[in-house]
Amino acid sequence: MKFELEDSLRGATNEELLDELRRAAKVAGRNTITISEFEQYGKCHPCTMQRRFGSWTKALDLAGLKPSRSKIVIENEELFENIKEMWISLGRQPRYGEVRIPDSKYSAGTYEKRFGSWTKALKAFVEWVNSHDSNGNSEEESIGNDSIQHISRKKPLKKRTRREISDRQRFRILVRDGFRCMACGASPLKQPGIELHVDHIVPWSKGGETTDDNLQCKCSKCNLGKCNQFNA
Numbered sequence: 001m002k003f004e005l006e007d008s009l010r011g012a013t014n015e016e017l018l019d020e021l022r023r024a025a026k027v028a029g030r031n032t033i034t035i036s037e038f039e040q041y042g043k044c045h046p047c048t049m050q051r052r053f054g055s056w057t058k059a060l061d062l063a064g065l066k067p068s069r070s071k072i073v074i075e076n077e078e079l080f081e082n083i084k085e086m087w088i089s090l091g092r093q094p095r096y097g098e099v100r101i102p103d104s105k106y107s108a109g110t111y112e113k114r115f116g117s118w119t120k121a122l123k124a125f126v127e128w129v130n131s132h133d134s135n136g137n138s139e140e141e142s143i144g145n146d147s148i149q150h151i152s153r154k155k156p157l158k159k160r161t162r163r164e165i166s167d168r169q170r171f172r173i174l175v176r177d178g179f180r181c182m183a184c185g186a187s188p189l190k191q192p193g194i195e196l197h198v199d200h201i202v203p204w205s206k207g208g209e210t211t212d213d214n215l216q217c218k219c220s221k222c223n224l225g226k227c228n229q230f231n232a
């Protein structure tokens, strides 16, 4: 059945294919449609659209539809956000036995069903953290407009980044530094009382930027002892 239908659209013009995309989206009841929904409602294989227009997103764009994010992608992001929240509140990697409602929004079973095992879920999570940066640098770039440059021309330091470290960036630094104080090596993995902070190496007040290479993991003791003493 599907093959017959696909043949029927093989010689279709671009506009006919885009019409089909719009029709299927209407059937799906939204102003967008995912690949898997199109497999269900469409009269041709999604590959036909991707081949003709370069990508699924491009086809949606040309059809005047919104870009779609699959339900699975959204659900995975929610599952990853939950791991992140647990990781931050525990100060370390959540253990299998700790992934229980209500401490966790989702049970370990949910992760096992989605990823195969808890370990695989953690692996997927770390990949997700590393691939979805959000230091916010791109937002900061817009700060450098002409009027601000004019006013602050005499000041030697011009910031590209905000002082505040986002949760995601803070977490990424914790992961990168292995949840250890970079000064004394203390880690909540070994001593549960240790509290870790993510701190500017060159203080923000001395011109240091909020970038990964200027951030490090410090325990609260070492962090307090520092206090903008960077002069070297």
Ligand SMILES: [Zn+2]
Pocket: 181, 182, 183, 184, 185, 186, 218, 219, 220, 221, 222, 223
């Ligand atoms: Zn320390």
